Amino acid sequence: MIEKLDHIGIAVKDIDSTLKFYSEALGLKCTHVEEVSGQHVKIAFLPVGGVNLELLQSTDPEGAVAKFIEKKGEGIQHIAFKVENIEMAMQALKEKGVEFIDAIPRKGAHGSKIAFLHPRSAHGVLIELVEK
Numbered sequence: 001m002i003e004k005l006d007h008i009g010i011a012v013k014d015i016d017s018t019l020k021f022y023s024e025a026l027g028l029k030c031t032h033v034e035e036v037s038g039q040h041v042k043i044a045f046l047p048v049g050g051v052n053l054e055l056l057q058s059t060d061p062e063g064a065v066a067k068f069i070e071k072k073g074e075g076i077q078h079i080a081f082k083v084e085n086i087e088m089a090m091q092a093l094k095e096k097g098v099e100f101i102d103a104i105p106r107k108g109a110h111g112s113k114i115a116f117l118h119p120r121s122a123h124g125v126l127i128e129l130v131e132k
Contacts (some may be wrong), residue, residue, distance in 0.1 A: 007052035080128035
């Protein structure tokens with residue numbers, strides 16, 4: 001079902017200053033910046049060894065990323081796994097009692113389909129499934 005680790009989502013207050021740190025201090029290059037209006041986020045992608053770091057800045061003070069930062073501060077918000085068929089993966093997980101935040105897949109960055117598992121089903125970790 002899981003093909004590989006796709007990305008690690010990092011909630012940030014200011015994507016530009018965060019990108020400056022990752023590029024100047026760590027030498028990483030941003031390959032793409034995108035706004036996903038349906039999720040109220042601006043996203044920057046930094047590839048590292050076949051996995052992306054996904055910097056997430058909220059575009060809405062009531063958005064999920066803004067609420068995460070308000071509650072926990074900046075930092076790792078979720079991990080994402082690539083799957084071949086998200087609907088089949090969701091059905092298989094639901095049959096095993098896994099609870100989802102998303103009842104059906106929604107549109108993610110790069111035109112992908114995504115769905116989030118509820119953290120209470122994953123020992124406190126917000127897990128995203130991604131079909132590209």
